[in-house]
Amino acid sequence: MAFAFKLTDKNTAKAVRRIVRSRLAASTALITDRSLPKAELVHELRKNIKKSRAALRLVRPGFKAFGRENDALRDAGRLMEPLRDADVLSQTFDRIADKLHLPQTSQARLREALAAPQEQAPDTEAAFAAHAEAIAAITARSKGWKAHGSGFDALAGGLERSWDDARGALEKAAASPTPERLHRWRRRVKDHWYHARLLAPVWPEMMHPHVVTADTLGEMLGDARDLAALIEALAGVEGGDEVCAQAAREEARLRTDAFALGTRFFREPAHGLSRRWRGWWEIWTDRSGQSSE
Numbered sequence: 080m081a082f083a084f085k086l087t088d089k090n091t092a093k094a095v096r097r098i099v100r101s102r103l104a105a106s107t108a109l110i111t112d113r114s115l116p117k118a119e120l121v122h123e124l125r126k127n128i129k130k131s132r133a134a135l136r137l138v139r140p141g142f143k144a145f146g147r148e149n150d151a152l153r154d155a156g157r158l159m160e161p162l163r164d165a166d167v168l169s170q171t172f173d174r175i176a177d178k179l180h181l182p183q184t185s186q187a188r189l190r191e192a193l194a195a196p197q198e199q200a201p202d203t204e205a206a207f208a209a210h211a212e213a214i215a216a217i218t219a220r221s222k223g224w225k226a227h228g229s230g231f232d233a234l235a236g237g238l239e240r241s242w243d244d245a246r247g248a249l250e251k252a253a254a255s256p257t258p259e260r261l262h263r264w265r266r267r268v269k270d271h272w273y274h275a276r277l278l279a280p281v282w283p284e285m286m287h288p289h290v291v292t293a294d295t296l297g298e299m300l301g302d303a304r305d306l307a308a309l310i311e312a313l314a315g316v317e318g319g320d321e322v323c324a325q326a327a328r329e330e331a332r333l334r335t336d337a338f339a340l341g342t343r344f345f346r347e348p349a350h351g352l353s354r355r356w357r358g359w360w361e362i363w364t365d366r367s368g369q370s371s372e
Contacts, residue, residue: 082130082273083280086364091233092141092226098134098277100221102127103214110211117203118166121159124210128156133241133273140236141227148217148224155213158206168193168312171305175322175329185318192316231360234278238356239349241270246345253338258307261334265300268341272297281359292344299337306330 082102088094106127109120132152139145172193176186226233245267252260272293279286306326313319 083277085280091230092138092228095134095138095226095233096221096224099131100218102131102134103218103221106214107211107218110207117162120207121162121166125156125159125163128152128159129269130273132156133270134277136241136270137234137237137274137277138226138228139240141233142224144220144224148220151213151217155210155217158210158213162203162206164308165194167305168308171309171326172313172322175306175309175325179321179325181322189313189316189319189322192319193312230364231357235353235357238274239353241267241274242345242349242352245271246349249338249341249345253342256334258304261300261307262304264341265297265304268293268297268300278356278360281356281363285359292340296337296340296344299333299340303330303333303337306333 082098084091084094084098088097106124109115109123113120115123132149135142135145135149135152142148169190172190173186176189181189228234228236245264248260248264248267252264272290275286275290275293279290306329310323310326310330313323
């Protein structure tokens, strides 16, 4: 099912509930089926959590249960983090090692150093079971979710707040680009990327470049974060200096590119973005003779 609003949605707030429930149902089906490789399964489950949290942020001002459900989704997502982190760390190392043409013996020794802290990683099956239990509880509560507002009014406050949050996170990261501030900025960028995808049907030709740019920015920041994690993991490890140096060069380049792109992308104030998208929403809904109320 497409992650987007539909003209057939009669109520905007209910549409958000539909979208979130569909993501949670998809996760339940994936865990039950278990046909995907572990890394891919973890990736899909994490995406569904992020999509769900972003969708709820759109109706946050009129959704009294936002805090509780956002926390519950966050906690469910955290169950997957240890499984994700080990795989991404290994993939990032392999990419850097191949670029440097490191001898196989050196690669093997450094992989052992990276794997050592992961020896106490949580049981995969237990993590999946706990995740399934968590999203089942959220799904059960979602039947009673209610949010105030209709049409674009139900979304405007959440859209503007998330855009402002992203702009604020950018300013803080630019002033002091610590890993924590860069990661916070990336989370807010991803929120807006999901919001743009949800609203893409209002004018696909205009929304597509916006969606692509938000995605590109989020990927830049994500790759930079993975490189920073690799540098931290190999700090002080014998023979890891060359890998850390290459990772640091790439991470610095990505940060520079991300700030250049992000400064342009988030230049417009929230009320300007919201006003334009509201106009497109109204044309989109009026053209069909329907109204998402």
